[in-house]
Amino acid sequence: MQSEVLTNSPDERFDDAVVATLVGFSVAWAILAMAVGVYLSAELIWSWLDFGQPWLSFGRLRPVHTTGVIFGFGISALMATAFYSVQRTSHIRLFMPRLAWFCCYGWQVLMVLGLWSLMAGWTSTKEYAELEWPFDIAIAILWVSFGIVFFGTIAKRRIRPIYISNWFYGGLIIVITMIHIVNSLAIPVGLSKSYSIYAGAQDAVVQWWYGHNAVGFLLTGGFLGMLYYFLPKQANQPLWSYRLSILAFWAFTYTYIWAGPHHLHYSAIPEWVQSLAVVMSLILLAPSWATLINGVMTVSKAWEKLRVDPALKFIVLSLAFYGLATFEGPMMAIRSVNVISHFTDWTVGHVHSGALGWNAMITYGTFYFLVPRLFNCELYSTRLANIHFWLALGGTMLYILAMWAAGVSQGLLWLSVDEIGELQFSFKDIMASMAPYYGLRLVAGMIFLGGTVLMAWNLFMTMRSGVIVDRYPARVESEFAMGSAVRMPS
């Protein structure tokens, strides 16, 4: 409403074009990177699908899939939603909007060239950090730029409290900067090759300190920022407990950072480091489920919106899978579970219960909410969105169940011994027998990808039918205001 707007001066309008552009890129990366994932799952059944080409081999395409999904789809979505929400919660437009555009396009150029380099065989061999040193430097520059825009906007804000979503987005930016720079320290020996400055067990500890906190602060914390802003917006309800959200943030931040070494059980790292990681992983369940309860209780009051809002279904289901993944993770960190599950497809299933069920679903729900509002029009097709919902749910469930069965079978067969104490089955035979499960996974991936393509079409048609309208900061109550926030419209 006009009376609630602080000002409608053109210089004050929100920078929403960069948000819409990032949403478009995010959807494009989702389709591309998930299609690569589907191709990879087919390669695991029919190995000839690489056609003898090194750039099509599993070893090169696998990091293309993971980097494309996490960095392309995930970070583009996080940048989009962070830029959108920080403006609304700070009641001011972005700080240095041109730098935000630099982040937007710079990140896409980085992704295109980075994925190209991975297919060419450039790799640091560090999981989820495979890009070589020139790209690591580019990531650091772009990420710090992202931080300048975000924290600059917070610094200029017109309202005193910093809303909880900004704490999570802020945590994402600070921790990813820290772990990316530390883990990427290396000595280059050419444009396409470098060697880590860490050696042996230290390298492993640093790598999984990075790897686990990338999962923690990017795939969990960053997306919790998305949840904390968009869930109450979609439900049109205040958070069930704001105090609980703050408590969950600090407990989450303090605990997560210690949990990485649970990826290195039964390895050469000190046992007390492994034990500490187990304890911290188990404690982590508390802040994770505090957020889950907060989300469920917030949305429980908004049931009437389900009649008209297909996006809310995605959010509701994403919470269910968030609960599953954040329970399964600590459980798999327990040594006696890990000894069975480690290196098996159970881990792959666990990762995808989070990636498909939590990250993708919360992002899809957010995009279905965001795009019609950005473009000031109705969603092109609610029916397509509902079909997408069932495809996403079916694909995720099929994927998880197939990988659970495959993983548990592998864990048992690998460790089974005969009466004289020798391994009972050969690794090769066990892996050869996994083809039927990989077939189910291929079908699951195609179903999930099909749903994503439907969403892309739906959002594209929605964008075509509207235009980005100018939005302005809302007036701030005087008791919460900073600076010129109480000034009425000119």
Next chain:
Amino acid sequence: MVFKTLLRALHSPREVCAELGRNDDFPPVIELFRYPLLLVLLPPFFAFIGATFFGWRLGAAEPLYFDLTSRIVISFAYFLAISFGFVSSVVISTWMASTYGASTSLSAHISLLTVVCAPLSLASVIHLYPHVFINVLVLIPAISWSMALLYRTLPLVLDIPPERGMLMASSIVAWLLVGAVSLLGLTAILWSYGIGTNVRI
């Protein structure tokens, strides 16, 4: 009679829910619990028979055979785990009911969970031939059926609007997913302590 009722639950869940606990031949408590008891007995029973005759067929060339003690331990642990799963699900569902404005009648929640678990429990007949992939192929549609029954039946049995039922059913799904993965974790812990299987760590 009990089997017939459970089979009817697959296609007429609302009617079966209404009938449970209302048979004059038994006191209401016994009537209410004899169906769940059968549901939690069937899977370990079928698993025991299957493991005895065919061994576990996990995909490798040779099936895994276990001695009688191991088979009994595994089946009993399976029985305990799914019994705990059923009872805890009833408790959680009843606890959640007040949040969603649903009926808090314990018998309604027992009836609901009985109907929801019926497809899974009846499909466990496939444990008679414990080839894991074939079990997965049969149990995935059974899980889908159970989920469909949950979403369809919950608002009717607990007397809430379908949209609110969708939210509550999703919360129960979250709990059931956690229950399923707990079953896997518990299994792994038992195996790694040498209970049931002959694994060496």
